Amino acid sequence: MQMNILLIDDSSAILTLIGDYLKKLGHGVLVANSGSDGITMIEHDFPDLVITDLSMPEVDGFEVLEFIYNDNPDLPVIVMSALDNPNDIIRALRAGAWDYVIKPIEPLDIIEFTIERVEKKLELIRKNLEYKNNLEQMVEERTNFLNIVLNSIGDGVISTNKLGDVLYMNPEAVRLLGYSLEEIEGHNLNRYFKIFNSKTSKEEVSIINKVLNGFKEPVRLNNIVLVGRKGDMFQLSSVATALFSEDGTLIGSVLVFRDITDEYELQESLNHKNKMNSMGVLVGGVAHDFNNMLMLSGIMGCAQLLKAPKRSLTDDNLKFVDMILKSSKQGADLVKKLLIFGHKGKTMLLFF
Structure with missing residues (x-):
């Protein structure tokens, strides 16, 4: 991976030595001989990687780390420190440094190896970010689909x-x-x-x-x-x-x-109709039987026979017979209406 690398060190000799080596590896190189110049170049030149010394006058490597942590925490940093300052390395790693090299840097291949470790970490971060984005997109798509389903049912x-x-x-x-x-x-x-x-x-x-x-x-x-x-x-x-x-x-x-309000009201209406149909059938059956009692073979038939001349009924008795016939006729009319009601009830029952 070809990177644009910023070197920060107050030693021109180290800047030249490491800079020439990085160029041979195919990297682009920016150099700053102070911490303040390095911060300025970070703001304006947007390097892919920073390699900084920790011990520098005025603005040291720890201040550079603090700036990067606050301004661009994803920017990888490799720190350089003398062998007799292990506590500085621990402090730098806690402050956000990704890796470190010990001065004097011999052989220079250590620089290449350290950069390769940073590149592997960057690739891992890239893959994790890609996986996270894909996962978030998948979750968003499924969430949207679920919302569509829930909103549509x-x-x-x-x-x-x-x-x-x-x-x-x-x-x-x-x-x-x-x-x-x-x-x-x-x-x-x-x-x-x-x-x-x-x-x-x-x-x-x-x-x-x-x-x-x-x-x-x-x-x-x-x-x-x-x-x-x-x-x-x-x-x-x-x-x-x-x-x-x-x-x-x-x-x-x-x-x-x-x-289910509509279904419930429809069912209640059907239940009511069924009750009325059942009542109609019952009424029709009763009316039919009662009609048989009223007609020729029943009350009206007997009353007609009583009026025959050979019965020789008195006028008072004939009046009573006429009253029976009149009441029977009224009953027959009522039975006729009940039969019509019963017939309708039966028809509706058969239809449903």
Whole structure:
């Protein structure tokens, strides 16, 4: 790897010696004979690598390291120090130096070897950064895809932490509750998710509390009515599931619920129609039997026979017979209406 290397040392001889060697290796070389000049060149010439002596007058190598750490901490630095100052090397490494060489530098191949170690570290950092960026991109893509899925499904979805505080709501949940995520994020869901039994109208125990208090299996709750922010009521079917980390620790819950108001009302209407149909069939059957009692073989038939001349009934008795016939006719008209009702009920029953 060809690099643009900045050498910082107050010794012109060392700058020339190391500079010529680095040029032979194919590197570009910048030189500074003081720490202050080196800092200036770092700011304006943007070297790929800095090799600096630690012991210099005025601005020494430690100040150069401090500047690099604050201004460009990713810039690799190799420090040079005399053999009798090991504590300086330790201090420099703690201050951010990547590697070091001991003066006097003999042979100069040590410089090449040290630069190669820095290059390997740079390559490792580059690969790690590339992997991190790819991983972040993959996570972002999957997160976006998951958000699209959650935002597109027709069910309401709410997730909470282990305390029941809201972390996420999809658009359908926002529609049903009447609250935006920004309004209730971080607040306990039970304050907003008010549900009642659709049969008894009694308030139901929070389904979220059940899964957060030890239910490891999904908890289903049907026949419930959700009262939204504006008083709107929605018939729901719902299921809540506890969320666990890989080590089995409870971390939260997810609630999925569906608005089945239209289906519920349709089913109630069908149930009512079926009841009416059954009643119609029953009424029709009773009316049919009653009609048989009224007709020729029944009450009306007998009354007609009583009016025959050979019966020789008195006028008073004939009046009673006429009353029977009149009442029977009224009963027959009523039976006719009941038969029509019963016939309709039977027809509807067969149709459905």
